Amino acid sequence: MISIQNRILAFSKLGHFLSQFKTSGFEKKESIVDNILFFEGFKHQIKLAQEKNSWFTKENILFSLESWSNALTENNLQAFVNEVNINNNASKNVAVIMAGNIPLVGFHDFLSVLICGHSVIVKQSSNDKHLLPFLAKFLEYVEPGFKGKITFTEEKLTDFDAVIATGSNNTARYFDYYFKDKPNIIRKSRNSVAVITDKVTDEDFEKLSDDVFQYFGLGCRSVSKLYVPKEFDFNPFFNGMFAKKEIINNAKYANNYDYNKAVYLMSEFDLLENGFLMIKEDESYSSPIATVFYEYYDNEIDLKIKLHQDKEKIQCIVAKDFLENEVAFGQTQQPRLDDYADGVNTLEFLSSI
Template identity: 40%
Template structure:
């Protein structure tokens, strides 16, 4: 069995372990969640379980094979060292890159975010428990390294510019901070608005696939958003989220900015696409088609979600559940890893 086939089988076993972990109640798992939450208060139990559930589905052998079938892998190609610098905005956000490097036959120099150490390390330990030789696939690093062949790094706009300069002589994928928007048609249903709420509130809106701006048809009844978003009212009890809401409310009152206060979210009419945590920007349009074409020109966007399907759009409610071949920034990670020299 080739190393790739062995790792596909191993990831399938991990998927089954995660599924079993999520389906049973155990003090060990509760303790793990508590430790993760202490490390990063944004990683609450429901969001940790959301991330784990995603991987329990997408690490299945059939899913991984379907993902990799369209690529050609050279089993004789010499393994290279790939420096992977992970973000920590949502749980396991760097895990897709990690398995991409492993399955491409390379060695990962893994730099974890300080915000997402414990959950990632837990999965690494489970993989090593299933196969004691798995640790050969990666090296955890904390200090700067010089001996590597390629780089995959994710960061803010500022750190991405630094990465571009620092790694200018290496094959690389550098991902700057991006966000996502939604364009709603005049026929959007209440059920679809409830799905939009998931795209707005899941992971507290911290993901690059989280919706931070919506485009609405003229005369759209904003009361419909209030009703659709009610199911996430409990987020106001999260102290850090509540602090953000209170801060944004105060700032907008001082600036005399009009807003609609939903209690757990401020709706603000604004042409920008990056809204602060606790706020959702909205903008009215006259023509759906013209709006789509205009929004597509924005390089700051990870994706566009809509109730009306058009080229490269994502359905409402699916922004945080990408297929394995729906790559961040539309840069094919596997293609990069199989072709760089």
């Protein structure tokens, strides 16, 4: 078995490799080990990922890669594994069924399985199948002990000891039945919300535009719902959103905006819009693309109770001095390694199987 330190070192080398792919552009570094084998090849995979899925713009892919580069440092990885005793695990085969809503959305599960010393069997979404296999080849090159521990499959899953599966609420019911006899983590659809209080500033609203628009709002950490006080003036909110006005120049986003606007108008729903974003009063958490739902609240205590009751539906709560585990404005798409999806500690699960 590969030592825990060698696993950490391999992933930190991957983080260093990814540091060449930033939102500011590509920057080939001479210090990267065997870059001649991987740099141009990964540029090609980025291009293929864009061509396969038009939601995966170059900007969104590079944002994801830069975020992972920042996370995969030796210090961050060491702190991550120090939370759980994973040194003496017997290696198991762990199947990971990945979603495909944003680039590399399943990478945290992939990392967690391998960093714990297990073997991973990856079933990717057809929407995101180009990036991870290439990064797996990089890991196998810098740490040959990973060879034979990483498998990608499109077939029915067999010969596995545990499973981590992410999907919609409908597919989760199938997962619950199909994997009921195996140790599992089954993730359903979740959304993120922002709580607006009198402490929120104009700068916070501009930062909130990152939480709303990054990945076109397709991520579970994307803010799709606002809670606002009675008589709230939406002008500061729309002023903050204006920082992302160029998003309407994306054809697929614009088509969704036009379609959803037409549906709302034909249904005679009340809505406010600014030419690239609509807001609509609605109790639901999951809003369509180019739309953010909002709901008024009477007092903060009742709202805190409601958010606690609905915690199984919520991924992140963006707020300012409102809740203990709130996320700061502009930070939903910058999770730490220990910001576990659905609040389930993946390393603890993997250490117990």
